[in-house]
Amino acid sequence: MRNSVTLIRTLLKMQFSMVGKSTSEQVGMAIAILFAIPFAGLILSIMNSLIGGLYQQLAPTGNENAVLGLVFIALTVIFLFIGLTSILSSFYFAENIEALLSFPFHPYQIILGKSAFPMILIYIANAAILAPLLIFYGLHSGAGLLYYFYALIIWGIFPLVPFAVIAILLMFLMRFANISKNKDRTKVLAGLFSFVMIIGVNIVIRMNNDGQSTGQIATLIQEENKLLNMLTGAFPTAYFSSISLTQPASWTGLLYLFIMIAISVGAVILFLTFGQKLYFKGVLGLSGGHKKTFNEQKVLRKVKEQRVFLTLLKKELRIIFRTPTFFTQCIVQSLFAPVFLVVILLFERSGSISSVGTMLEQFNGKTTILILFLFSCLIVALNPTAVSSVSRDGKSWALYLYVPVDRSSVLLSKITAAWVISLLPIGIIAGFALISIDLQLGIWVAWLMITLIASWFTCLVGTILDMQNPKLDWTDEQEIFKRMMAFFALILEATVIGLTTLLIWLIPIINGIWLTTLMLVITMGVLITAGHTLLLTFIKKTA
Amino acid sequence: MIELNNVSKSFGGTQVVSNLNLSIPKGKIFGFLGPNGAGKSTTIKMITGILPIDEGTININGIDVAKHPLETKKNFGYVPDRSDIFLRLKGIEYLNFIGDVYNVPQDIRQTKIEQLTKSFGVYEALDDHIHTYSHGMRQKIVVSGVLLHDPDVWILDEPLSGLDPKSSYTLKEMMREHADQGNTVFFSTHVLEVVEQLCDEVAIINKGQLEFHGNMKDMKQQFQDDDNLEKVFLELTQNA
Numbered sequence: 001m002r003n004s005v006t007l008i009r010t011l012l013k014m015q016f017s018m019v020g021k022s023t024s025e026q027v028g029m030a031i032a033i034l035f036a037i038p039f040a041g042l043i044l045s046i047m048n049s050l051i052g053g054l055y056q057q058l059a060p061t062g063n064e065n066a067v068l069g070l071v072f073i074a075l076t077v078i079f080l081f082i083g084l085t086s087i088l089s090s091f092y093f094a095e096n097i098e099a100l101l102s103f104p105f106h107p108y109q110i111i112l113g114k115s116a117f118p119m120i121l122i123y124i125a126n127a128a129i130l131a132p133l134l135i136f137y138g139l140h141s142g143a144g145l146l147y148y149f150y151a152l153i154i155w156g157i158f159p160l161v162p163f164a165v166i167a168i169l170l171m172f173l174m175r176f177a178n179i180s181k182n183k184d185r186t187k188v189l190a191g192l193f194s195f196v197m198i199i200g201v202n203i204v205i206r207m208n209n210d211g212q213s214t215g216q217i218a219t220l221i222q223e224e225n226k227l228l229n230m231l232t233g234a235f236p237t238a239y240f241s242s243i244s245l246t247q248p249a250s251w252t253g254l255l256y257l258f259i260m261i262a263i264s265v266g267a268v269i270l271f272l273t274f275g276q277k278l279y280f281k282g283v284l285g286l287s288g289g290h291k292k293t294f295n296e297q298k299v300l301r302k303v304k305e306q307r308v309f310l311t312l313l314k315k316e317l318r319i320i321f322r323t324p325t326f327f328t329q330c331i332v333q334s335l336f337a338p339v340f341l342v343v344i345l346l347f348e349r350s351g352s353i354s355s356v357g358t359m360l361e362q363f364n365g366k367t368t369i370l371i372l373f374l375f376s377c378l379i380v381a382l383n384p385t386a387v388s389s390v391s392r393d394g395k396s397w398a399l400y401l402y403v404p405v406d407r408s409s410v411l412l413s414k415i416t417a418a419w420v421i422s423l424l425p426i427g428i429i430a431g432f433a434l435i436s437i438d439l440q441l442g443i444w445v446a447w448l449m450i451t452l453i454a455s456w457f458t459c460l461v462g463t464i465l466d467m468q469n470p471k472l473d474w475t476d477e478q479e480i481f482k483r484m485m486a487f488f489a490l491i492l493e494a495t496v497i498g499l500t501t502l503l504i505w506l507i508p509i510i511n512g513i514w515l516t517t518l519m520l521v522i523t524m525g526v527l528i529t530a531g532h533t534l535l536l537t538f539i540k541k542t543a
Numbered sequence: 544m545i546e547l548n549n550v551s552k553s554f555g556g557t558q559v560v561s562n563l564n565l566s567i568p569k570g571k572i573f574g575f576l577g578p579n580g581a582g583k584s585t586t587i588k589m590i591t592g593i594l595p596i597d598e599g600t601i602n603i604n605g606i607d608v609a610k611h612p613l614e615t616k617k618n619f620g621y622v623p624d625r626s627d628i629f630l631r632l633k634g635i636e637y638l639n640f641i642g643d644v645y646n647v648p649q650d651i652r653q654t655k656i657e658q659l660t661k662s663f664g665v666y667e668a669l670d671d672h673i674h675t676y677s678h679g680m681r682q683k684i685v686v687s688g689v690l691l692h693d694p695d696v697w698i699l700d701e702p703l704s705g706l707d708p709k710s711s712y713t714l715k716e717m718m719r720e721h722a723d724q725g726n727t728v729f730f731s732t733h734v735l736e737v738v739e740q741l742c743d744e745v746a747i748i749n750k751g752q753l754e755f756h757g758n759m760k761d762m763k764q765q766f767q768d769d770d771n772l773e774k775v776f777l778e779l780t781q782n783a
Contacts, residue, residue: 305652306643310643318631404645
């Protein structure tokens with residue numbers, strides 16, 4: 001036990017250490033927390049009205065346990081989702097696994113230590129989502145002290161079962177499927193799976209509640225009570241927890257609470273037992289790698305002369321696509337916003353997506369272009385590829401210092417790589433706008449043009465910012481994306497682009513689609529030229 | 544030829560290289576020795592342009608490193624002490640990348656890649672990602688990259704660490720051959736046997752200052768003829 005505690009403490013210390021974090025990063029983190037407070041207030045009020053609305057609709061017919069049933073099912077799905085990526089990463093893909101394997105630890109001790117970080121992530125979600133929902137339910141149902149006592153216990157043990165289930169499943173999978181041979185591909189697939197899962201859940205929710213009010217959802221729950229029973233049947237802990245909390249004063253409530261506790265303890269014991277038996281079998285030999293069959297012709301075919309810029313650009317893109325963390329952060333995350341947008345528009349209740357086009361036509365050409373410009377700037381500015389341009393190289397950055405390559409070519413290749421990646425979200429939106437939204441072709445062409453230019457600007461700003469303070473001494477690629485740099489870049493880009501838009505909007509002589517577009521192109525052109533001049537100055541200074 | 548004239552470097556007020564003067568001639572294998580933290584890597588990083596020089600000048604083949612960085616970089620090949628470079632590229636992609644950076648024509652590239660990687664025993668692994676390579680294989684691919692563009696001056700930081708005996712022997716033979724053709728080979732190492740066996744000239748640095756510079760014969764004469772290099776080295780760096 002002492003070993004387990006030492007291991008948990010050491011691993012957590014390493015994970016949360018502030019050592020090596022600059023003061024600006026710490027200040028940035030504090031600013032982000034301050035910004036998050038009003039946002040959290042908004043989310044809490046939405047949660048409150050949702051619980052209140054559902055409770056009022058369902059309580060008269062005695063179906064209020066469905067409210068908690070739904071909450072616990074949703075939380076189970078969230079925990080399974082968080083657990084999938086964090087457990088896979090902590091148990092199988094962390095850099096420190098090999099070092100730990102050489103110490104005299106039992107497998108169960110290592111998995112206990114390795115569980116600490118994913119568990120903390122799950123409990124943060126638990127505290128942020130389940131705790132307020134349970135409190136709001138208590139307030140709306142006018143529950144007594146006993147409810148809150150039960151709720152506290154259930155809140156404390158509820159994440160254990162989903163965590164154990166997903167961990168045991170993953171340990172089985174890693175033991176028998178031998179995924180370790182394709183470590184990178186597994187990580188990329190896990191990232192893609194999470195993306196598809198989030199989008200899928202969103203689509204399912206939208207298909208089910210297509211624009212309905214809370215009252216309609218409640219009616220639906222009442223009508224389809226069988227469905228809810230079936231769902232909670234698939235998630236027994238959700239069933240026991242919701243029944244226990246809706247009848248805390250009864251023997252059933254107490255019995256179900258004990259059943260919950262027993263299931264949770266059982267899950268932990270099963271998790272440790274399976275861990276002891278399976279973990280080492282899945283994790284040993286992870287570093288072995290995978291060797292392809294050698295092909296002499298293939299090697300010769302690949303020896304090709306290319307321009308330096310092209311070779312630098314290809315190298316950037318290859319590394320982004322092949323490194324799971326970079327792939328997830330730069331590619332998958334950049335697709336979230338556009339894909340969500342498409343899903344939202346496709347599943348709008350009215351069903352007439354083309355109304356967006358008609359809506360835009362109500363504005364004059366200038367306003368339409370400016371709105372679309374701001375929207376696309378937000379989409380491209382959210383992409384972290386540019387703000388990680390230099391940092392992604394890590395210790396390999398040193399190579400550029402001693403090979404005869406112009407620093408400006410290196411940075412230009414990085415800006416271009418970020419720009420090429422931004423074509424993915426732009427392409428999705430552009431394609432969707434052209435096919436599904438009844439947007440005038442002229443507006444579409446003008447929008448696409450300014451978006452491509454604005455994207456170059458955001459990529460340039462991101463690269464300049466990262467070049468000023470790159471994080472090169474990382475041991476895990478995730479460290480690059482935990483910095484506040486992306487946030488600073490977003491604020492800076494929003495300020496510059498916002499002021500530009502405001503200026504053009506306020507000048508009365510600029511009117512119509514094409515003049516507005518021309519002004520935007522000229523302004524962005526000036527900004528981009530200024531940015532490149534600044535970049536060259538920085539390069540000269542550091543050379 | 545590499546020339547260091549009154550080169551100094553400080554980090555946070557502490558001088559790590561102090562007024563260093565060195566001339567590494569053509570046609571010689573030059574060993575650069577010193578205990579950990581003596582300033583060897585800092586000196587090498589200044590020569591290769593990785594670190595800016597605080598004071599003094601460094602010339603490679605007569606060109607000032609600080610004033611004409613790109614030109615000097617074309618003249619040397621550098622093997623760093625860490626070979627964890629672009630781990631997610633394949634071996635062949637890394638060599639192609641280096642070939643493009645140094646403008647190596649395709650036909651020469653094809654011949655040299657085959658010749659170098661076969662002699663180091665990594666040809667079979669060229670189509671695999673570098674992160675699946677062992678430490679020694681990574682070192683071999685980096686050394687192959689350096690030799691691919693055939694620079695006059697070789698600068699190697701601990702080049703033999705992690706290499707198996709056969710590859711180590713191959714590299715030592717290549718170093719000898721390169722120096723015999725009238726080129727410069729400058730390398731740092733901790734392995735004193737290699738220095739005794741391979742070097743024409745030696746410099747020993749300690750606490751950022753040059754303690755000795757000369758050929759092996761001079762060194763042994765300066766410190767009793769019957770001593771081996773290990774004893775000489777320990778005597779010179781006893782205050783380390």
